[in-house]
Amino acid sequence: MVANLGKPQISEKLIDEVKDFIQQGNEQELGKLLEEMMPADVADLIEHLDSDERLFIFKVLEPEGAGDVLVEVEPPVQSRILEDLDDESLSEIVQELESDDAADLVGDLPADRARAIIGSVREDVSQDLEKLLPYPEDTAGGIMGLEYVAIHADATVRDAIHLIREKREEVENLYHIWVVDDFQRLAGVISLKDLVLEPGDRKIREIMNPEVISVHADTDQEEVVHLVKKYDLVNIPVVDDQHRLIGRITHDDIIDVIEEETDEDISLMAGVVNQEITEDSPLKISRARLPWLIAGLLGELISALVISRFETSVQRIIALSFFFPVIMAMGGSTGNQAATVVVRGLATGDISLVKIGKRLLVEMKVALFNGLICGMLLGLIVGLWIADFRLGSVVGVALVVIVLNASFLGASVPIALKKLHFDPALGTVPFVATSNDILGLLIYLIFVTSYLRWIG
Amino acid sequence: MVANLGKPQISEKLIDEVKDFIQQGNEQELGKLLEEMMPADVADLIEHLDSDERLFIFKVLEPEGAGDVLVEVEPPVQSRILEDLDDESLSEIVQELESDDAADLVGDLPADRARAIIGSVREDVSQDLEKLLPYPEDTAGGIMGLEYVAIHADATVRDAIHLIREKREEVENLYHIWVVDDFQRLAGVISLKDLVLEPGDRKIREIMNPEVISVHADTDQEEVVHLVKKYDLVNIPVVDDQHRLIGRITHDDIIDVIEEETDEDISLMAGVVNQEITEDSPLKISRARLPWLIAGLLGELISALVISRFETSVQRIIALSFFFPVIMAMGGSTGNQAATVVVRGLATGDISLVKIGKRLLVEMKVALFNGLICGMLLGLIVGLWIADFRLGSVVGVALVVIVLNASFLGASVPIALKKLHFDPALGTVPFVATSNDILGLLIYLIFVTSYLRWIG
DSSP: OOOOOSOOOOOHHHHHHHHHHHHHTOHHHHHHHHHTSOHHHHHHHHTTSOHHHHHHHHHHSOHHHHHHHHTTSOHHHHHHHHHHSOHHHHHHHHHHSOHHHHHHHHHTSOHHHHHHHHHHSOHHHHHHHHHHTTSOTTBHHHHOBSOOOEEETTSBHHHHHHHHHHTTTTOOSOSEEEEEOTTSBEEEEEEHHHHHHSOTTOBHHHHOBSOOOOEETTSBHHHHHHHHHHTTOSEEEEEOTTOBEEEEEEHHHHHHHHHHHHHHHHHHHHTOOTTTTSOOOHHHHHHHHHHHHHHHHHHHHHHHHHHHHTHHHHHHOGGGGGGHHHHHHHHHHHHHHHHHHHHHHHHHTSSOGGGHHHHHHHHHHHHHHHHHHHHHHHHHHHHHHTTOHHHHHHHHHHHHHHHHHHHHHHHHHHHHHHHTTSOTTTTHHHHHHHHHHHHHHHHHHHHHHHHHHHHO | OOOOOSOOOOOHHHHHHHHHHHHHTOHHHHHHHHHTSOHHHHHHHHTTSOHHHHHHHHHHSOHHHHHHHHTTSOHHHHHHHHHHSOHHHHHHHHHHSOHHHHHHHHHTSOHHHHHHHHHHSOHHHHHHHHHHTTSOTTBHHHHOBSOOOEEETTSBHHHHHHHHHHTTTTOOSOSEEEEEOTTSBEEEEEEHHHHHTSOTTOBHHHHOBSOOOOEETTSBHHHHHHHHHHTTOSEEEEEOTTOBEEEEEEHHHHHHHHHHHHHHHHHHHHTOOTTTTSOOOHHHHHHHHHHHHHHHHHHHHHHHHHHHHTHHHHHHOGGGGGGHHHHHHHHHHHHHHHHHHHHHHHHHTSSOGGGHHHHHHHHHHHHHHHHHHHHHHHHHHHHHHTTOHHHHHHHHHHHHHHHHHHHHHHHHHHHHHHHTTSOTTTTHHHHHHHHHHHHHHHHHHHHHHHHHHHHO
């Protein structure tokens, strides 16, 4: 393994070299090359190869190396590799993975194949899989691993070190050991830093910290992230209903969840499918995005209906239609700004449900101020454009109302979704955008039509 | 300190209780209550109090407790507290902070006050500050801390443990110790797990891993995050030009940077200011959002100009104006989908500049497919609505062109910004949205006007 300083980029040259070795069937040279690379770099490399070339690489990597690479590959590429690998190779790889990675991988397989793999791996591995697979993917149980060190409170530091030695290979990264009572219930924690400073005959009970932050296996993964971030934890133990220690979640799993949840929020807000960044089947991407587009198309037909109801006003002053884009864009932008801040705030926990009233009030104040400025500006421009400053003023006032309405909708829709226990990001932005187009045009046309009726 | 299981929420009851103690001036009871809370929970509590109440709390907390709380408070609240604290209290707090937190805090103060604080703290603290303050905030140097344990390669395990004992208080979280040569140059790493298993007289050189991943102090913080995520690191050493060890970045700093960069991207995409979630001055929020709104308003006036150039077509068939919202929304949504995926992909590193051509091609295929479906649907509806299927077909074809154009713009603008070394998120979404409104309407009106001319 070679250390990587700065940006490790897979070069075109390296890709060509690897392709050459594969074409020559030169397993030896390829093996040497791959051995010098970190698994995450081999994963990057693999994304540039075609299906046969990938299989050749996996043949060359030892089972353990293959597993380390496989978990680093992006999900769409990973599932294609899994389809191509035969069951025997896959079982060998699964045996070498950490328990949480193994469960994720097997959990994503079709049910038949998952059963076949579980049936063919070593017994300790299949037991681990059967422990982990029942937990829903987005809970603490779904992201935890079984590689941890737990010791009885009555043991000594020497016993703890002995246990660490036994688990040296199994538990790759170890920062804390957890302390349990007679019934395997979580009772405390000791950092390795403290452990290393204590004499061998010291009782664990005397040096452990009994105040250990843990999560129940059913806890939602977002809540786990929230705790880890709040208390700057490096790993967090997972317990069952009886507070028995059953797993651990480490910092790298937490970072993965943060990325996953952010991707999900951003995707939902824009109406794109999650993980499509590395998906390269255009058909799959199209299928995922199309529902949002069709919903938007049908939604905007309501806007068309609204305009058609005011046809006479538009016919009387055709220039009224010139300003449809401005009206829509202003309602859209202000609504989107409010929605983005609230969705993100709810996601990071910065807006708790307690502070919602205050947040809404702030949003309305911001809307009033920005609405007034934009209203005056647009009123003046419309007044100049159509040489009618009274109509200009009416348009300006309409814009203030539109901005207030759009901001209220943008801020309150995600809050309402949250209160109804939906994901606040779920379609908030497309929904708010379409609603604001319809309502914005409606408000604008009602204002100008009333004015036109009033002047006769 | 009490362990928190599940969701620790600051209750209204707790807030009222604290407010009562403060009104009664009951420092003793309040002190007891605060002592039982975790600093992050006290920080949450403080966000619900007014300025005088906050100062009272800080008076009650010991300097160290006060520092731990202060670093957990959200930035806008933090800066208000800093304004309220006198220099003496602030110096005491700064002395108790970890070096990176102290530098962040002092770095955010006005220059005069920062100098006063640096002049009044203990000498070791002011030396640390002077080491850290010169680094730009968004580099490895800007986020690193000075609390680490480094040992010479010729030392023994016993020496290492002795050093850890010396630094026990200073280095709160320790997972690895770094190994240096005669010139303080980074030469290796040992995990505490490995250290604890070795006999006391073992030479560090013999057990260290010489392949240690490090970053240069000037490395951009996004690149640091990229490395830590890629190689699942728990901390990463920072080196200078001579490869001398000068600091360390830990997992919690990395999570902070991830959140910060995501907030920044989301904010830039929606045209809202970063960190405004916890900002509650409406005027500051307005000022930050207004430029985007005014830019949008002026941009959409170009749309108004476009429509006005085709006034005769609209006058001839007023129903053409009914479909402005659909046209704008379709261009907007498809452009936004493409832009979101590309911006996010560039941020997470899933789209490298190598794969850009491929990504653009995928986006165009998706656009063609979705454009065809939406075009057929809209063509049919327009045909039915105005009872002219030939005009309907023209609108449908126009929509295909609009969607292709919008997707190209959405995908290529962030890529272009990246190539020009700008932040791809910078205004991509508002810019793409406005451009797509203008171009969408232009394409639509050119198509229908050509058709109207053709049929005479």
